[in-house]
Amino acid sequence: MSERVKKIYANMDEEVDMIVIANHIDPHLDQAFFYITGYETGLFESSYAFLYPDGECEAVVSKLEETSARKGNIPIEVPENRQEYEDILRRKLKGAKRIGLHFFGLNHSRFKSIESYSSGSEFVDCTKALNKARAVKDKEELKRIRQACAISSKVAGSIPDLLHEGVKEYEVAAEMEYRMRRLGADCISFPTISSFGKNTAEPHYTAGSDALKRNEFALFDYGSTYKRYVSDITRTFFFGKASQEEREMYETVLEAQQIGFDSIEAGKRMCDPHNEVAKFIDKTRFKGRFIHGLGHGIGLSVHESFVGFMPHLEEPMEPGMVITVEPGVYIPGHGGVRIEDDVLIKKDGVDILTDAGKEFMEL
Known part of the structure; x- marks a missing residue:
């Protein structure tokens, strides 16, 4: 999935430290999450993908889809409980000054959650860059x-x-x-x-x-x-x-x-x-x-x-x-x-x- 990540960054008009794709709860799933991860099955509700400028990608998923996620080719973390889930998100967002978000795929409650896990980060809409990447199929x-x-x-x-x-x-x-x-x-x-x-x-x-x-x-x-x-x-x-x-x-x-x-x-x-x-x-x-x-x-x-x-x-x-x-x-x-x-x-x-x-x- 590295090439897809690089394609998204190449389409960005502004520099960001990372891009975060937050999948929500069915029926409000974000297809951009599956574009990045390549996961073929599962809902992956409340899962996150973290994209970095060098083309690397990581995901945080629940135990419900752990087996499917391990078949993929990106590193994952699987929290044991809610507290560990929140701790992982805070750790990953720590120090990021500018974070790209898929505004089109976010609702207000999910955005507020990300905001609470970050440390005063500035958020940049990466919807246009994602759309450009997804428009041309590989x-x-x-x-x-x-x-x-x-x-x-x-x-x-x-x-x-x-x-x-x-x-x-x-x-x-x-x-x-x-x-x-x-x-x-x-x-x-x-x-x-x-x-x-x-x-x-x-x-x-x-x-x-x-x-x-x-x-x-x-x-x-x-x-x-x-x-x-x-x-x-x-x-x-x-x-x-x-x-x-x-x-x-x-x-x-x-x-x-x-x-x-x-x-x-x-x-x-x-x-x-x-x-x-x-x-x-x-x-x-x-x-x-x-x-x-x-x-x-x-x-x-x-x-x-x-x-x-x-x-x-x-x-x-x-x-x-x-x-x-x-x-x-x-x-x-x-x-x-x-x-x-x-x-x-x-x-x-x-x-x-x-x-x-x-x-x-x-x-």
């Missing part, structure tokens, strides 16, 4: 993301077999999640969006008990997690016979996605692919019905908001970034279409990591 990260994408892609090919009149949204979601686990996923990357009919017009719908009926869209947005790294994919099908408008919705979104792919180029602004896709959709009969950004970063989190194809992000695309491309068209009260794939930006183009078919299918 070989190990890409290996894990590729595996998560392969699992999700394989499940996509089996979705049509799960669809029949009367099946409920949650039943399809449960079967998809089961299949991801059977294929080697550690868990799902977020609650599966399984939606039928008019529910497909709500991008962040939660799978409910609606039953599938003839002549409506069925949309599935889901992902798997492999060694903490995630995938995110969406496929939309039509159950029955589609109208001309419904077919046109799908073909518009599919063409929009290709325009998005073609607009991705290292060095250009991250907002450019979104702008090109939005411009295209607004020239069709579905003007104004593309209601979200084109894509977000993925990695340890399913929404790594510091990168993405969003209208407000003007920073340049860089080789090694992994971002979703997910145009959509939504008509409230009727239905929606979204097609989503995960892509790796390269020096000479783009690598589509989710390879499931996406031709228009009437089932």
